[in-house]
Amino acid sequence: MTQIIDHIPTDQSESVLCCYVNATSKMQIVRITNICDWYFERVVFPGQRLMFEALPQAQLEIHTGMMASAILSDTIPCDRLVVDPPENAPWAKQVALRAEAEQPTAVPAGS
Numbered sequence: 001m002t003q004i005i006d007h008i009p010t011d012q013s014e015s016v017l018c019c020y021v022n023a024t025s026k027m028q029i030v031r032i033t034n035i036c037d038w039y040f041e042r043v044v045f046p047g048q049r050l051m052f053e054a055l056p057q058a059q060l061e062i063h064t065g066m067m068a069s070a071i072l073s074d075t076i077p078c079d080r081l082v083v084d085p086p087e088n089a090p091w092a093k094q095v096a097l098r099a100e101a102e103q104p105t106a107v108p109a110g111s
Helices: 092-102
Strands: 016-021 028-032 040-044 049-054 059-066 069-077
Touching: 016 059, 040 049
Parallel strands: none
Antiparallel strands: 016 049, 028 040, 028 059, 059 069
16 A cells, blocks of 8 residues: 555655564554654554555554554564665664674574
8 A cells, every 4th residue: 555645754765664464363553653744553453464664763653452442552663664674775784783683692502
């Protein structure tokens, strides 16, 4: 789905392609509210995958739906949801370093 109505207010070359998957059994509402002059909100059904463009510094809020209410259940930095970041992007090195730091270190067998 294209983002014609709620396009990012800055230069599109700064935007990144992100993917979020609702791995729960409940409906979720996802929002980005920390980018000035831009508000992004979508409903994500259980098992649904959402592809969207955002700025790397954006924060994706996950609101889990209940009967007539929603509770903020998580906030995810969009730079952690990037799909195949271009290697020449200035933030790509930070994403790669963060991912590398989160990898568990292997312990040699017999130690």
